[in-house]
Amino acid sequence: MSAGVTEVLPTGGGSLEFLDVGGDIAARSPLQLFWRRFRQDRVALISLGFIVFLIIIAIAAPLVVSILGLPGPYVQNLNLTDSFGSPLGPTAAHPFGVDQLGEDVMSRVIYGTRVSLEVGMIGTSISTVIGVVVGMLAGFYRGWVDMLLSRFMDIVLSIPILLLGIGLGAACAVRGCVKGVVQPGVTTIIFIICIATWPYVARIVRGLVLSMREREFVEASRALGASDMRIMFREILPNLTAPIIVYASLLIPTNILLEAALSFLGVGVRPPTASWGAMIAQAAPIFNTAWWFMVFPGIALVLTVLAFNLLGDGLQDALNPRNAR
């Protein structure tokens, strides 16, 4: 048994020389290979750390607010506004200042993390699942199924997301939609995201499945009598994991921004629920006198979106090294 790893090195004369570099031969799983590459990307690592931090903040928001000695996000205190009703700026008790109702901005930024991540992650997860299933069906069956689903995707993709969001947001504003299943607020936003973004995933998956369904391992499965469902979801789908993860990670910040945009336009998450987009909208008319009200939720939004985008890039590089930058 060999005692070490043998690497093949080219020699100057053109022949191959085998060099024993020592150590055990260790097979690496795809996950290990991914992690090995990913951890070399410091920017992506920092982004991942920041996102983990955000998730902790979101889950433990009440605890974090309590530890920081801040009032709750819905505690109104008009004594913290001046005689013109303008909010007071950052102080030791309110590091990010307060809003027009005297609500603590830092507390609301912390709670706003919940909405952004909830919308970003749940919305993306659902739209990704829908997109994967539809894309798989279209790519695998081709023919009229593909034509039907692809044209449907084209139709959905031709709808301007923001206008759709404004329309649905307004229509579902009070009584909700779909017989009350879609309630106003976060649920409506997630509903909008699902409707609007699944075709993007579906198109990518369809393209990949179209090429993959001709590969030998699929032929082999078919020859062994595997059902279509098994081939699609047990043979092909695992091979699509990397691109799906990469695309989903890039979709999350897009959806966070969509939520912020809709909330900014007044058809997204509604007060008093803390949402960064809604906070920025509320701050816009008083930016001259209360910059902090816009700046802090704005920073939170920018950093979060940036973190997800950088993480997505890092994942892409790590999962698909051939396309590395």
Next chain:
Amino acid sequence: MKSIRSVTAAGLVAGLALLLAACGSSNSSSGSTSSSSSGTSSSASAALSTGGYKSPLTEALTGKTGGTLTVLQEIDFEHLDPGIAYFSVDYAVVFATQRPLYSQKPNGTTATPDMAEGMPEITNGGKTVTVQLKQGIHFSPPVNREVTSEDVAYAIERGANPNVANPYIQSYFKAIEGMPTATGGPIKGIETPNKHEIVFHLSEPKGQLVADALVLPLTAAVPKEYAEKFDKHKPSNYADFQVATGPYMLKNDTEGKVLGIGYVPGKSATLVRNPKWNPKTDYRPAYLNEIDIKIGGTSAVIGRQVLEGTDIVQNESAVAQSAVRLAAEKYKSQLQISPGAGAHYIGVNNKVGPFKNVDVRKALWAALDRQAMDKARGGELVTTVATHFIYPTINGFAQAGGVKGPQGSQFDFNAYPEGNMKVAEKYLKLAGYPSGKYTGNETITVVGSTGSPQEQDAEIVEQTLKSLGFTVKFTLVEASTMYAKYCNVPKEEITVCPSVAWIADFADPQTVLNITFNGTTIVPTGNVNWSQTNVPKINAAMAAAENVVGNEARAKAWAKIDEELVEDAAAVPFDWDKQAGIEGSGVNGVGDLWDVGEWDYSYTSLK
């Protein structure tokens, strides 16, 4: 009174805005018979206080002739046709270009003869109103001829034309014989015995109300032979070819076309002197040579531009809070505060849900921190805590209790502007909730409107409701949607509309209380009786008060109704508005008290 349109908070939507009132007006016309009766008490004075900033009540009406004034405004006009106009921003132009039978001087709210020679004569037990017209008033080019009583008759008749669809004609002129079925043609009850006399024959003794309503721009003369062809269009395009009777006219061509010349929608409007205006027939000084109005931008930015500019003013239905603050801190002399700019209250559904119970309504009234709501709206500079419904500058305000509101132990829920949870608990216990908190299982629906400060109003109300134990389904929508789709539609059964606003058409208290709280005015759509108040006793009192003649008597009658509405907690008033106006350093701006402080271009001058 089905056609009065609601106004949104802070004037975002239309409103109208004739505020006639009596109180405090020190410069009312000597010829007026509509003398005020509401404003001499100290509490009324407090409500009219503007914190040392200039106001329409105190500003000088003298000025220097000449110059061009630039006006910046965020929003476009809604209607510049005098037969349709019903918005305070529109009125700034309409009242500079048109002369109704009566109008109001900037610092007063009493009717002053304008095209009329004297005050209206009410005879025949309140069933006949006669008005004599001045001679020597002419239409602007291309019509040029003298105005006659037939032009006034046509102006009113065309208001009933569906192509014109005046929004208030059936509210105030319905008593004219033949008006209910009028569609634009001659109306039986409008008679023109000669060129300078017009007589209104009424089917009911509502002469006082009709006489008071003659200050509305609907009575501004329109030449039939010229306008008829435009009124045949659906909708009428007379506004695009309008002629003027006032000191200014919208710039036009030789054919009279205004559109694209004197008014470019969404962009600009230009007022120039009316060459046919005869100053001897008018009380307006008309100092300016030209008024250039630029439309667009955002209120906060415009406010800063104006404060740093010279021959420039800002014309808005509501100036941005940040601009008001900047003006108050750095440009004090360039800030005008106009009291009596309307009222805000919470519409609570009296018909369905937990607020059917008067004690639950009183609990909400008691718990609400009205001071906090007013602070969120910009503080004392632009608000006064409301304690009842007839607001400052409206006839009957003092009789209704002035600033303090009705007094007595039965009004304890109204005694704490900062909110009092103990009083609220008392009323919830009376309503059958022993814990002093609402423990019913109904989820209440609250629909407010987006934008500041209505959004803050709504959030404070929502928190108050939660503190009382309610489970709240809370939604904010665009102001226009809030009114048109939810709060104005009884079928929607919205429990609470947290910030609705009302501005009177003129200073008579009927214009504040009748359409908004009379059960007979509830309609399926466009309903502005937001609380769906329908108390037979109050309805009957209103029916009786409608026919009362004489301002003093009307003030008392309607103040009594106001008190009954407070006792019934029909809605929860929280703010009597004051409107801020901003001008450049080179302007001697004069605002109209009766038009929520909008600049009066016929009195404003350059320094």
